[in-house]
Amino acid sequence: MQFHTPAPRVFARALATGALALGVLAACGQKPTTYVFTPVREDVGVGAESLLDVRLTKEGSAAPVADAVIFDMRFDMEPDGMGAMEAPAKADGSPIPGTYRFVVKPTMAGRWSLKLGAKVQGESDTVRGQVIVTAH
Secondary structure (H helix, E strand, O other), rough: OOOOOOHHHHHHHHHHHHHHHHHHHHHHHOOOOOOOEOOOEEOOOOOOOOEEEEEEEEOOOOOOOOOOOEEEEEEEEEEHHHEEEOEEEEOOOEEOOOOOEEEEOOOOOEEEEEEEEEEOOOOOOOOOEEEEEEEE
C-alpha cells in the first residue's frame, strides 16, 4: 500500500492564497470603534425608583455620543454573583446630548449591572456595554 501526499508546491500555493485572501479582507474592513458607557453617579437607592444617568462616549475621547437609540437593557445583580436577580429598568430619555437616563428599581442592597444595547449612527453593529452601580 502506498500513501500519496500532496506536493509541497501545492501546499505552499494554497497557504499563500489563503494568506492573500485574509490580507484583502482585513484591508477592506475598518477597525470597529469602541464605545464606553459610564454612570454619572455610581450609587442608587433601594426599593424605590431611582434615576440612573449614563454617558456614552467613544473610547479615548470625552466627546458625547448623541442620538443613540437604546433598545436593549437588563438590570441585574451579576456583579455580586446573582445574575438571575433582575429588577425593573426603563429608558427615560436623554437629559443632555450623550447622556441617557434610566429609571431603575433595585430590590436589595448590593452591586447592580445595567447592560445596554444601542444603535449608534454610522455603526452597523450594535454597541453593547454595561455600567455597575451600588444600591444602598
